[in-house]
Amino acid sequence: MSDLFKKELLFKILVVGDFGVGKTSIIKRYAEGTFSPKYKMTIGADFALKQLDWDSETRINIQLWDIAGHERFGYLTSVYYRYAVAAAIVFDLTRPDTFFAVAKWLADLRDKVSLPVGRPLPVIILANKGDVAANKVPPQIEEFCKKNHITSWYVTSAKENRNIDEAMNRVVVEVLENQRNNNLYNSDSVMLAEEMHTDKHNNGQLCCSR
């Protein structure tokens, strides 16, 4: 019965990153709790839904959009990105070049997605395939995050179900914070100019490695 009174939220979260880093695997793991080594490569976009009973008053429906790794070169991304509230950029620990592509994906996202009030889109970074190469985390990642106002990154493994739930929860927290701040902004714009500034810095640096 109490379900009827729950507040329902819908979050569209993008999962991007170079081809073959494991975006589909992460999404299937998170939404369906399964892993297969046999997913097809994604063409265009696919997505999965996940329902989270966040707290006693809130239910969150997460729409995870799985954007094909080659799509950055295409022109479709802006349509797929529309109405997104957050993004996870995935790279493959076994392929160092996929980490360098993270910057390009971030630029693409920041370029094409803007939230109301001009806030930057909350982004987290997932260093996937941690089951094979957990020790190969690129040393530049901390600095990269700091420079780009990315508050967290995780070593994940879709195969071994490592850190996927934790990472997605972190995204949801950031989206909720963002929305709370937006509400504040709407009620009192003068106050927020200050708050937004401090908020961004206080809440950063929550980096965790696996």
Next chain:
Amino acid sequence: DGVTDKVPEDELAQVEIFQEVENGLKPEEEDTTKSNGHIHYYTPFDVERKDLQKVDSTSSTKAQCSSIDTLYSSKDAEILNMSREVPSLEKVGSQGNDVEEPISEEFEPIIGEMKDFVHNVIVTNASVDLPCPTGETSFNRSNLDALAEENNSLDTLDCIESHGLASPAMSACVSPASSNGGIYTPELLETFGLNLHRIEKDVQRCDRNYWYFTGENLEKLRNVMCTYVWEHLDVGYMQGMCDLVAPLLVVFNDESLTYACFCHLMERMVENFPNGNAMDCHFANMRSLIQILDSEMYELMHSHGDYTHFYFCYRWFLLDFKRELVYPDVYATWEVIWAARHVSSTHFVLFLALALLETYRDIILSNSMDFTDIIKFFNEMAERHNASAVLGLARDLVLQLQLLIENK
């Protein structure tokens, strides 16, 4: 370069297969009462035995590929010569006009759109599939002649005309010189290396649920893909290409034939990939067609977050519906698409897409689907469609459009 030498016997075996196919066709060719629209054989290329024999079977596979390719290219890029199969069909309206016009943002009046389609649709016997008494043919013909006259006055063209007609068969990029030896710049080698890396990743996960794609056969797929990219470095590898090679390889089980066929297929398909303009045309055409043929659906799409951009059809067009169907249905569907160029429309893929959409019309309308819903729906329905029903509906839709045009 990983391309293995071929045993000459393989080539001979292939030649024989073609001979059989050719012979097998002859009785049907003479039998005009038999169904005309269906193609019952898998070989999409009207290969002449002589041409194949010209290929020196002792040279390397790659050299064979390029010579086969040259032979094909010289044959006016005709993938499939179906004309002898369909003696009772009349072609209406001119087809190969090269003039291109930029796509207008505003909708042209619907009637204008339809005229463009008439321009392109080759009107066939009322039902291509059904055995039709020859008497009916002449009746149809006279009808169509009238239509043809009407069309002669039209020279409106839009993007409908501008794609599908092959880009030059052989690329002009520097890499093909490789076949003759030479020195390559580090940049060229680096580009090729990047392409190889992408190919490797996609080859490994190409149809890995399908029995054929293991060990040795994946090697063939890789060779075909790498050869294509080396010969077309200006195009490069793009995701989806492996999906297009796969069904050809399963049918031929031979690298050089698959390569030659793939090159021809890509003449049309390359325009669908990110650097071409065919995808935008498909979307624009879908928009016009759905407005004409199912305004209720168009209204729904427009009012539920406006997904009349038709991006949810992207994969359908990119891969000629290959991901939407199971393998046996892919063969049937590809054959129909290839044959349709000659018997019904060079844009038959549009009618297939419409048919796929119309098949689920009631579900889409009753659930008031939005962009997200429809993407999810069609992703879940992949490989579950009733292909023959969809193909049938696609033909009906061609006829429906023709009737609409005739009645105007």
